[in-house]
Structure formats: structure tokens, C-alpha cells
Amino acid sequence: xxxxxxxxxxxxxxxxxxxxxxxxxxFKDTLExxxxxxxxxxxxxxxxxxxxxxxxxxxxxxIDRLTEIYKNLPPNQFAVAQGLIVQAARLRVSLDELWKDxxxxxxxxxxxxxxxxxxxxxxxxxxxxxxxxxxxxxxxxKQLNDICPPSAKESKLKAMMGDDDDE
Numbered sequence: 001x002x003x004x005x006x007x008x009x010x011x012x013x014x015x016x017x018x019x020x021x022x023x024x025x026x027f028k029d030t031l032e033x034x035x036x037x038x039x040x041x042x043x044x045x046x047x048x049x050x051x052x053x054x055x056x057x058x059x060x061x062x063i064d065r066l067t068e069i070y071k072n073l074p075p076n077q078f079a080v081a082q083g084l085i086v087q088a089a090r091l092r093v094s095l096d097e098l099w100k101d102x103x104x105x106x107x108x109x110x111x112x113x114x115x116x117x118x119x120x121x122x123x124x125x126x127x128x129x130x131x132x133x134x135x136x137x138x139x140x141x142k143q144l145n146d147i148c149p150p151s152a153k154e155s156k157l158k159a160m161m162g163d164d165d166d167e
Contacts (some may be wrong), residue, residue, distance in 0.1 A: 006038050055093055062089035070144060079146050084144050091137040098130040 001009070013030055066085040075080055107127040112119040 001037065002041075006034060006041060010034050040103070054138070055097075058093040059086075059089045062092050066144070070148070073147065073149075081144055081147060084140050087136060088140045090145065091133055091140065094133055095130065095137060098126050098133065101126045102130060 010031075013027070013034060016027070034155055066088060067082075070078065070081045072084065102124070105124065105126070107124060108121050109124050110119045146157045
């Protein structure tokens, strides 16, 4: 049941309680069960909200990180890069979540089409989604790097390698 349906049931229970012939124990048991279901739903909603807030924070941090890397692009190229940066950040956060799931549950699972069918091992949907998402992420990152001027690409590469030319 949805939270709205549970709330409606609770209101009906309170109306039922006003009836003089209501069995107190039945009322208490029903109230306890409904209250428990409502609390479970509220806990579920709270988890979803926390996950969304975490995703938003993670996306913003990744946007900030990528913006810092590409901020020295010429203004017209940076304007193009901003859309790619946002999409790359979304994909990166999704990849991180999918990877956690894969580490916890593995890449494959036993699957059966029905109770009578022989189970077989298949790639989990999260693993397939990870592969597709990673491919999209890599393509966007390539686009971002391709709009960098050659000198910027080289300096980033030298920085990563430790810039040993000074010796």
C-alpha cells in the first residue's frame, strides 16, 4: 500500500473506533499494524531522500572538480564544456553507485525464467548498466579532452607524469 492508502486506512480506523461496539483489542492490534506500516513507509521515503541528497552532493562535487580542470578553456569552448561536465558528473555518480552494488552482489547471478526451468548464470542488470554507463562516461570525457587546446593536453600529461624535463 502507498503512504496515502495507509493514511486513509488509519482515518477509517479512527472512525471505526468511535463506534460504541468496537472491540478494544482489535482496535489496538489494527492500529499497531497500521502504525508499523506507516513507519516502514516513512523510513523508506527517508532513505530515498537521503540517497537523492547524497547524489546531488556527489554530482555537485564532481561538477566542481571538472570545472576546475577545464576552467582555462576559451570562453566559447568552456560554454560547450559545461554541458558535458554536468553530464559527466551525473554519469560518474551513477557509476560509483553501480560499482558499489557490483562489489556487494557480484557481476552475475543465478536466474530462472520460471519455477520449472533450470536456473542458469547470467550477468546482473547492474553489471550491464555499469558497462553501458561507463562507455557513455568515457565518450563524454573524450569529448571534453578533445576540445582542449594541444598545449593544455600536453601540460596536463606532463603534470601527471611529474614533469621530468626540468632535470
